[in-house]
Amino acid sequence: MNDTALEALLRRDRFVIQLALVVLTALTWAYVLWLTRHMAMPGMDMGGMTMDAMAPQARPWAVPDLLFGFTMWSVMMAAMMLPSAAPMILLYARVGRQAKAQDKPFAATGWFAGGYLLAWAGFSALATLLQAALNHAGLLTQRMASANDIMGGLILIAAGIYQATPLKDRCLANCRAPLSFIQRHGGFRGRPLPALLLGVRHGLYCIGCCWVLMLLLFVGGVMNLVWIASLSALVLVEKVMSDGRAVSRAVGIGLFIGGLTLALEYWPRH
Numbered sequence: 001m002n003d004t005a006l007e008a009l010l011r012r013d014r015f016v017i018q019l020a021l022v023v024l025t026a027l028t029w030a031y032v033l034w035l036t037r038h039m040a041m042p043g044m045d046m047g048g049m050t051m052d053a054m055a056p057q058a059r060p061w062a063v064p065d066l067l068f069g070f071t072m073w074s075v076m077m078a079a080m081m082l083p084s085a086a087p088m089i090l091l092y093a094r095v096g097r098q099a100k101a102q103d104k105p106f107a108a109t110g111w112f113a114g115g116y117l118l119a120w121a122g123f124s125a126l127a128t129l130l131q132a133a134l135n136h137a138g139l140l141t142q143r144m145a146s147a148n149d150i151m152g153g154l155i156l157i158a159a160g161i162y163q164a165t166p167l168k169d170r171c172l173a174n175c176r177a178p179l180s181f182i183q184r185h186g187g188f189r190g191r192p193l194p195a196l197l198l199g200v201r202h203g204l205y206c207i208g209c210c211w212v213l214m215l216l217l218f219v220g221g222v223m224n225l226v227w228i229a230s231l232s233a234l235v236l237v238e239k240v241m242s243d244g245r246a247v248s249r250a251v252g253i254g255l256f257i258g259g260l261t262l263a264l265e266y267w268p269r270h
Contacts, residue, residue: 017093017109021086028079035072036223061132069131072222073124077214080232081120081206084239088178088202089113095188106188107195115199116206123207127214134218144222149262152219156259159212163252171208172248175239181205210235216255 061069089109096106134140139148146152162168174181181202182188189195213231220227234251238244 017090018086021082021089025079025082028075028082031075032079032228033225036225036228060136066128066132069128070124073127073131074121076222076228077120077124078117080214080228080235081116081210083232084175084236085113085116085202085206087240088175088181089116091178092182092188106190107192111192111195112189112199112202115196115201116203117199118196119200119203119207123211123214131218131222140218141221143224144218145224146219149265153259153261153263155212155215155219156255156262158259159216160252160254160256160259162212163248163255167208168248169245171205172238172245174202174205175209176244209238 089112092106092112093109096109131140131144135144139146139151141147146155174184182198185198185201186194189198213234216231217224217227234247238248241247
């Protein structure tokens with residue numbers, strides 16, 4: 001294959017992957033927008049789950065409730081994380097196409113991307129169980145925000161402290177340097193299962209970077225579109241900006257102060 005043909009092939013492949021990411025991200029955000037709108041309607045049936053079932057001190061969640069919650073979290077995590085994962089996925093696709101042109105093919109990019117989303121699906125399952133427990137304990141409002149200032153303050157404080165931990169820095173470093181991450185973890189994979197597991201590992205680093213930030217949804221509201229969009233923007237900035245770590249530190253200080261203020265304001269009222 002001559003250089004001109006290879007360049008055309010790479011451009012087409014890059015366009016297809018970019019289009020797929022844009023479409024998938026748009027679809028997930030469309031679902032989130034639809035959900036935030038319709039969950040504002042009390043008593044509305046959401047595939048077997050109603051807003052009444054999510055009110056404070058509601059009945060324990062049944063299997064349909066858990067399945068709906070898991071779907072909600074999974075789609076929301078995909079919407080929030082895909083934009084920041086795009087550089088890694090596009091890098092994998094570009095190098096994979098070059099290897100294929102040299103008769104040394106890697107596993108399809110979909111395996112790597114699927115592993116990444118699989119890791120966040122695992123996080124979504126845990127978040128669903130946590131939401132069900134908090135809901136049953138009466139610690140969430142109907143909008144799925146914290147009904148207790150102490151709990152909300154502690155989550156903010158925990159998130160603020162975590163922003164400055166070595167674990168956060170290590171995970172963020174793996175998310176910020178796609179090529180270095182792949183080289184440190186055995187390189188590109190030729191078979192589907194290893195490629196899937198590599199994607200899972202990258203997803204786990206992203207979870208390690210962002211899991212406490214995702215818990216902030218329980219402070220502002222799981223279906224609060226402003227909080228969802230703000231956290232998505234923060235995750236993206238941390239990963240793609242040259243001073244992402246400085247942003248993390250600054251946000252951490254703000255979260256810590258906000259959490260401390262919220263908790264201290266609670267005491268005079270009780």
